[in-house]
Structure formats: structure tokens, C-alpha cells
Amino acid sequence: MKPILDLQKQLLPDLLDVMRKRYEILRHLQLMQPVGRRSLASALGTTERILRGEVDFLKEQGLVRTDPVGMSLTMQGDTLVADMEPLIKELFGFTDLEKQLARMLNLQKVIVVPGDSDRSDWVKKEMGKAGARLLKQLAHPRQVVAVAGGTTVASVAQMMTATAGLRETTFVPARGGLGETVELEANYIASLMAQKSGGKYRLMHVPDQLSDEAYHTLIREPHIQEMLEILRSARIVVHGVGDAQTMAKRRKSSPDLLEKLKEKGAVGEAFGYYFNAEGEIVHRGHSIGLSLEDLQSVETIIAVAGGSSKAKAVAAVGPVARPDILITDEAAARTILLDLATANTP
Amino acid sequence: MKPILDLQKQLLPDLLDVMRKRYEILRHLQLMQPVGRRSLASALGTTERILRGEVDFLKEQGLVRTDPVGMSLTMQGDTLVADMEPLIKELFGFTDLEKQLARMLNLQKVIVVPGDSDRSDWVKKEMGKAGARLLKQLAHPRQVVAVAGGTTVASVAQMMTATAGLRETTFVPARGGLGETVELEANYIASLMAQKSGGKYRLMHVPDQLSDEAYHTLIREPHIQEMLEILRSARIVVHGVGDAQTMAKRRKSSPDLLEKLKEKGAVGEAFGYYFNAEGEIVHRGHSIGLSLEDLQSVETIIAVAGGSSKAKAVAAVGPVARPDILITDEAAARTILLDLATANTP
């Protein structure tokens, strides 16, 4: 990633989005010219009015010209598209990466955003944006969306915007409290998503440290039962993937547990379960909520995780949690591919 | 110039403006910290509320921190300002150039925009934007702004946006018709400025080729007198500077005049007057309107002209028209400085 963009992204987080949007318009225009607003809008998957705004702007900039037969690029616009092509390819050309990853991890779809969330803060927001967009696309009437905790899922919530399609959606926490900071707790995230998107939400208030007895008593409570019912009807699950050590520490786990995890080679974590590099469950957090088995009946499982430091965790969790869609960043994507390649050629 | 910035300037000039605005805030903050909203807002020449919006954003980004004593930069904000300095300088930073030019031409203020309007079309727009911004800043209740013709002043008009401060402003043409294309005529430009800014305008319809007799008759007409009255009350004058030959040709002047101008060494032109390299008037166009003498009583004279081809003209017009503020482009600025330097060391 170019350092200039890194700086600019801090002051203009949606710089790349706007850039890509406008580039896409020019590019489509180049291929379809001369073309009218309506057909171009539908080709770009946007509305007529919004395209019109952009085209007016591009016209001001002298990149686009309009005739009675339709719109076309000016010479300046033509050279701009040509000049931008390598840059855009570098920034957004992750199609290959996405396809490779999808094949190797056996997923339905992979979305890669530019950057490395370990190094730049805005990359997480970028993943959040991608996640929010995805949820908007997948929106279904009266659906239930279960969300797990963690910073990455939190950033998806942060990036959601009001959409008509999500107004009838109920957001629920996938699991009860796991002893995290409140902003990273599934409960809080579910409510945030609902608030931002204009949907509904249900909370599940259960303590995070439970004796077996308390657990069994609690799970019989009618309102808990009701929540679990709702939870199992979830059509979509969104969860993050954590590094095992980091997650255990964040949850203030006992030194015993930390030791045990290390011993068993835990590398990844996803909504309360810890996995080793082979994708075997080595520990599960004591918490009420969606279990791995419940995931079978879920229509779409979305995993969101980035940063090269999480590459191993993502690769380990993949085979177990079986996400259908993975949203990650460039750094993680490349690292995973590299790891898989070296593993296959020992 | 980094190629990526060049592309961005074409595709997202609006965003770059936002970027500069935010950078300015950070920069001021760095120098004044800790500081409150109100004093910072007045230092930046913006309103409290609008600054507040930006600061909220910058706080989100973790660049700014607020304490009860005021706002200050975080460490991240500090390093960002440092890192961005060269970038901003490259994009907008012609402060040195501006100061040098202001000193050498003895002007109150010089604004330099990047590029060369001879080579890139968007540079003229950039000057226009600078001019429009300036007018907005200088806005005064119930003021009169007189504008001359020409492509550069036209681009100022083009770039103006609706502003409350300009609602009570009356735009008037500085001089009557001078035989130019309608889009470049002062009349049209005055009306365009009014339309874009939401202000008022008055037009002056006088033919451009007049016999002495007709001139003297016309000038006694009540409505012409009234216009001249208004014109002389102008607080601000905006004019362009033209290359003498080009202007004469554009106005379809007679071969005689062309010859005469060449003979007398005319290099520059400003609202109807032609100057030689020494800044002496060698010819004045026959047209009713603001004369050079009238300029004495004007509060602010703004000259807008760019392109290295106009460097000589600008330098020649400067001493006579005595603009207070000059808006030009990088190419013209550098050429003028170079010319002055070589002239002083023969």
C-alpha cells in the first residue's frame, strides 16, 4: 500500500471508495459509450439520480461529455482511465486473491480489502464497511442475524447505515457475555447494529463465569429458552476470529487456562471456541448461546478477520466454523496463501 | 509531482479540499494547543459549528484529544501532521512562492495554485476556485463587485457557490461590451456570478464600437449614468490579465490597431487597457465603464491570471492596475520570478 494513501486515509476514510466509484463510472463509460444515464446506472448497480450527481461532477472536471445520443469520455477522461488502471489494479485488484483463497479454504466467497489491519487502523473500518455492505445485500424480510463479539465485528456494526431492507431484521448476540469490554461484547454490538441500521434487537444477559449448576438452572429459564429459540432461527451469523492468546487475555482467563491453551497449541478463537492449528476444538468458553452444531442450520456464516497476525487463526478456524463468506484484508490473505503453499510443499 | 496526486486532483478535487481543510485544523491545533473551539475557529476563519463537526471527526480518527482545558493533538495526530507536510506542500503549498511574489510585485497577497493553465485545463478551474473562495471570504453586506471579462474571470464565476454572505452583493460588469464571445463578456460573467452565488446583478448594455459622438451621447443617458454610479461604488474589482496580441485578436481589432500595439510594444491587457513591458498605457479600448482612475477608490482589486505565457503580461500590468491580490498559477509565478531575477542581475 502506498504510504501517501495511508496518510490520506486518516483524514479521508472514504477516499478510496469515492475514487473507485468514480473510476468505475469512467471505466464503464469507456466500454459502453455512448450510453444513457439509465442503462449505465443499472450496469453499475446504482440509482439513476446518484449516478447523475457523479456524472455532473465528472462533466465539470472535463472528463465526460454528453451528447443527445448519450454520454462519452472526453480525451482527457480517456487518458485518465488509462493512467489510473495500474493504480486501481494495485488497490482493488484482489479478484485473483479472492478466488484463490475461496478455493483453498473451500469457501463460497472471499472479500479482500486493501491494507493490513495490524499496521493501519482504517483497514479494520474498511472491512467493517465491506461487512456492512454485505449485510445490506443479504437483507431478507423478518430475518434474524446473530453477531459475535470482538473488535472486527464491532467495526462492522460501526459502519452500518440505515437501510429499508434491514428494518425488519432482528439482531441478537450469538453468545452471552464472555467477559470482554462492553464495546466488544456481542450484546452491545447487536444493539449497535440495530441502532445504526434501523432494525430491532434482543439482548441476552447472562454472566460469563458460571458453575455447571448455575448453567443448567439458567438454561431452563423461559426467557433464556426464548432467546435460544430466536438464536437458532438465525439466518445469518457474523463472527470474528481471534488469536487464541490475545482473546484469552482479553477475557481475563485464569493462568491455568492460558497454560492449558498454550499446551494444546490453540491458535484461533471464534465465538468462545478455541482451536489448534489442525482445526480441532481444544477448549470452549462457558457461555450460553449458539453452539457449533447450531451453525449447521444457519444459511450464511460470515467471518470477518484481518491482519497478518491473524492469518494462522483464520486458517485454523475456517474448517471448523465453516464460514460461507470470509471478509479479510490483503495482509491476512497473502499470509494465508503463503502458509498454505509452504505447507503443501514441505 | 507524484503521479498519484495528479490523478487524484482530476478525479477527486473536492476531497482534496476537504483534506486540506482538515490538515489546516490539525496544523493550527498543533501550534495553538491547548485551545478551545471558539478561538481556534476564529483563527481558522471558520465558524464554531463547522469546526466542531471536523473536530468530532478528527477525534473519531484518534488524531485529536479534548480535555477540559481545550483540544490538543494526540501523538498520532502529531506524527500525521509531520508526515503530511511534504504532501500538502506538494499539493497546495506554494507559500514561499506566494510570499516572494507578493514582495517583488509589491502586492498585499498572492495566491498560487499548482500547475500550468497553458498545459492543463483544470488549473484554470483551480484558480477559479481560489478566486471564488476569496470572494466568499471578502464578502461584505450590500457590497458591489465589479468584474471584467475573460476566460479566467469566467472560471471564477463558474466556481462560485451559494453563500449567505454574498446574497446582498451586486455584481456588475466593470466595462461595457468589448466584442468578445458572450461567455467571456463581463456582462455574462457578472450575471453568472450572481446566479451561482445567489446574489444580485446589473447589466450594462452598450455596443463595443463607438464613435466619439455616440460615446458622449450615450454616457449622458440616465441609466448609463446610474450604472456608472454603481460601478464607482464598487468595493471589489475582479479582472483578468491578457496577452496583448491574443486579446486584440479575440476582440477582432483592426489590423491597424494590431500593428500599432506591436509597434508600441504592448504585452499586457487588463479590462480594455493595453500596456507595454514598462507598465505604460499604450492604448485604451473604447468602452464605457470603470477607468483606471476609478480604481483608486476601490477597496480590493483582484487580478486573476495564469499560464507561463501570461507571465510577462501579468508583470507588466501589475504596477499600473495595482491589484491588491493576485491569483495565479505555479507556472506563471515561477516565470515571473525568473524574469525579475534575470532583469535585476543583467
Add this chain to the structure above:
DNA sequence: TTCCTCCGGGACAAATTATGTCCCATGTAG
């Protein structure tokens, strides 16, 4: 020729966002 389709641009209401303008509790300096 006539009809038909698609073009850009105008218009306008609704929704959303930005902005101006207060006020207030609080911390700080004198």
C-alpha cells in the same frame, strides 16, 4: 413519412445532513 425508444435535463417533494445559535456544568486562573 410515422412510430417508437432512448437520450439529457428540468422539476419537485421527501429524506437526510449540515449549520447556526443557544445554553449549561465544569475546570482554571487571577
Add this chain to the structure above:
DNA sequence: CTACATGGGACATAATTTGTCCCGGAGGAA
């Protein structure tokens, strides 16, 4: 103590964006 400047809350209003029409006209097909 007083006096003042601070950030943040609240809220009406202005401004902008967006969705959704319509229209006259150019171009192509019959």
C-alpha cells in the same frame, strides 16, 4: 471568591442529497 473559557448538549432551520417523475427531441426502424 469572581470571571472567563472550555466541551458538550439541544434544537430549529437551512442546505443538500436522493428518489421519482415528466418532457421535448434526436435517431432508428418500419
